[in-house]
Amino acid sequence: MTSLSEVTTSEGIVRGHREGKVLRWLSIPYAAPPVGDLRLRAPQPARPWTGVRDATTYGNAAIQHASGSRIGARTSQPQSEDCLTVNVTAPAEPSSAPRPVMVFIHGGGYVFGTSAVSLYHGNGLASNGDVVVVSFNYRLNVFGYVDFTQFGTADSPIESNLGLRDQVAALEWVQRNIAAFGGDPANVTIFGESAGAAAVTTLLATPAAKGLFHRAIAQSSPADWGLDADTAADLGRSCVEALGADADNAAEALRSADPHVLRRAAGRVFRENLANNPGVLTMMPVIDGDYLPQHPLDAYADGNAHNVPLIMGTNRHEGSLFAKYLDDLPTNPERVKKMFAQSNSVPLDRIARHYHGYPSERTAIKLGGDFIFWRPTITACEAYSQHAPTYNYRYDYAPPMLNRMGLGATHASELIAVFGFGETKAGRALTVIGGRRDLHSVTERVQAHWLSFARYGAPLTSWPEYKTTTRKTLVFDTTTRVVADIDRDRRLAWALYPRPYAPAADPAAEAAG
Template sequence: MTEIGTADGISSRVSTPYGDVIGYRDGTVYAWKGIPYAAATDGEHRFRAPRPVEPWSEPLDCRSFGAIAPQGRDNPVPIDPKIPMSEDCLSLNVWAPEPDGTPRPVMVWIHGGAYSLGSSAQSVYDGRALAELGDLVLVTVNYRVGAFGFLDLSSFSTDETVFETNIGLRDQIAALEWTARCIASFGGDPSRVTVFGESSGGASVTTLMTSPKAEGLFQQAIVQSAPATSVYGPDRAAVVASRFLELVDLTPDRIHELKTMDFMRIVGASDTLCYEVPTRVPGTLGLAPVVDADVVPRYPVAAFQKGYSHRIPLMIGTNHDEASIFRLMKSPLMPITSDTVSEMFRAIANDHADLPAFRVAEIMSAYPDRSKSAGAQAMSRDAGFRMPSLWIADAHSRHAPVWMYRFDHATPMLKAARIGAGHATELPYVFGNFGTLNRDPTFWLGGRKAAMAVSARMMKRWVAFARHGVPATLDGSKHWAPYVEPDRATLVIDAQDTLVDDPDGAMRAAWGDRVLGFT
């Protein structure tokens, strides 16, 4: 790394195997934004695995984020509208302290967004605070989303027009391969990589933990609020692909036209699928990874239970009120009414013909207020997030260290709005970035001081895990014991952290260890 004084501040030039990149001072660290890790994905390369990026000869100015992956602009994710959208979107961002000759641990972030939206440019994911606090290298990744990343068109492949599976996951793997090859140039240690993600980003992590193609690319994992069972079989994927062709008005014999079609037309069909599928079949996602005997050889949760996961340390957890945000947004991405939850359970019963009726009744009976909004939301939360995380924790703890958390903290305003510790509300606590929404109501009724204290503890635990493989801090924070059966110690994160044995034991017992839901 070479430090350079410029008219607009201090920059840093780093040599990578692909060419030099120029980053800029950001607090006490440097930031390089928009570094390409793979080539453009348009035309003949649409719906294909990522290709290596071509080396460049002149230094690349990395002052600004790269283009966001194609997606609808009218969605709940706050992204700077000035950032362009392009199929040349496979870039990543790096925050790193000035190297001193000692390799630092690396954290690689995979953003969420129902596999259909989002970007590493979202301000809540700014990596400066974590890099500064942890004295580590932080990487955030763009990957293809929606139909471009998670529509499986392989059933329509021909000799002339080939479509590959799990494109978005292949992008993530390519970014991890870039990290293995290049991160030492930024002072990072490629043998100490922690991959972490939230929502579909967290489920990407659990899926990568069972993918042979990702083995060895990261040594630890943090999984936040992962819908880990939202991975589907090829038959279901083919049905979704057929519906996509209807939406873009193509017949299979014209499948080649997808390679030249305007990408915004594909975005429109992708957005329709994103919301249409879960409306028709509550509890499912329109676009998601598929079991393909290649990148994803098995359903991930079942793979964990059969001992096929990469045996690496894992932190995993969920939020207390995951479904509340979906109620507030009136989003069909999660069933949040008694009717839609009942539809979800009818679909579960239909998909599992060998499941005795009494087992479904036993699960339902664990929620005595299921006819009310709060009960329906609790059932949806547990089916979509809590139980898959517990199934994974139970299975993985038999082979590798696991730490389980439950995020319960909510500000007075979020409690008053009946959001509580909703889906994604832990993100600003993890990154130390509050106030990233255009109109952020988080602290309208106070609570900032308590939230800052919770955030400080969480950030220390996350970086301690990345640095030492154990989420323990040295500042008097509550000891966090590993999750092992039968105690199942769980850190309940609130104004004060509490270590509780099996806090959701009654619910867990009602569901059992049979993987239900969305597989």
């Protein structure tokens, strides 16, 4: 039996439903559908409606490969360009004061994913922590992360960074509306995982996002994701060519193409680039000098980020998930060797010597995972901590089931603790061969820190700030401990490796210098 709850938003009334201890409202529009002439345009205001809008079921996922919008083991969410919606989960019990708000940004490499995945529901986090949890969908792959601005005209403009602009629009919706759901618009924490964490670290450097959130949590962020404008323009031209168009008819072809035809054309460019440059993805925000004026890592170093308190960390075995299931990152010796050959700077042995057993497959997986996630996370923490409170973690815990599968504390596994997924009916399968008590304990500790941070702007006092003088990291495992300068030799070795997405040096400028 469910009870209904009606809330008046700035665009109209929405009706949600009760699930146990929480109330949920699903797929509320935060912007107009980016279809027709609005394809490749910045998000426009959502259209008001009359009457009561049903918000009891999920709507559409963003356009992506069919396998990407799975919300469970056997079911997929429908896909459409009409996907710009938010979900709200709040405790059913009324509160005398506004509740902290936690806005989750889903991952998926900016090419797949959906906020409807059961792992992200937020029911346990909302009820256990007395917070309001928000999630949302945003444009992915070619629709959100390829720069076609060169093909726009004064009469028919095309904007850059559409997925990033969608995220800002969702946060603007939160500011306008979350008080109606019992949330505090003056206490908003954004948190995300993988590409969602990259979104977090990018929003920290996005001027339009200033004031829309007050704390940030980045879980396994490839924090150096950000293309220079020239590289992004080249990729945009390659996608137009893959679509069978040219500069003269590009705008019309891009706007009129079937969405999946357009997605597949850009996907061919994406995969070819990844094959030639292992570890270097191409669908990501562009440093356009306007909406995103500086690379996030440069903004951190210069003190130009929003400088709100930040939690940022990685998992111990980031690469194992990709090696076993996704097979698209430098997680084998062949791809690692090719990656270093492309960098044309640091010899592989300068870094590989710090990975005992290299070039074994297992060690290559560790090296590749560190390259994508841990290396840029430490760089970001070093820069950001000079200007704002910063807390670094490493998540080492894995239930016996994940160890038996050869995954360990793999990419995204910390989400099990963050959302309390192990306490759900589906999540209990993770502990069918043991480890339930340990997972419960780790979940309690992770959530206590995340919720303290969301409520007060700092985790519990047992977690010290990350400073370059001490480099203290909190390690989550069956016991939690603080480690100073974790993996120091690897950190120093990776510091020699050039940022993968930095623009190529101008030989003339170098000569003049």
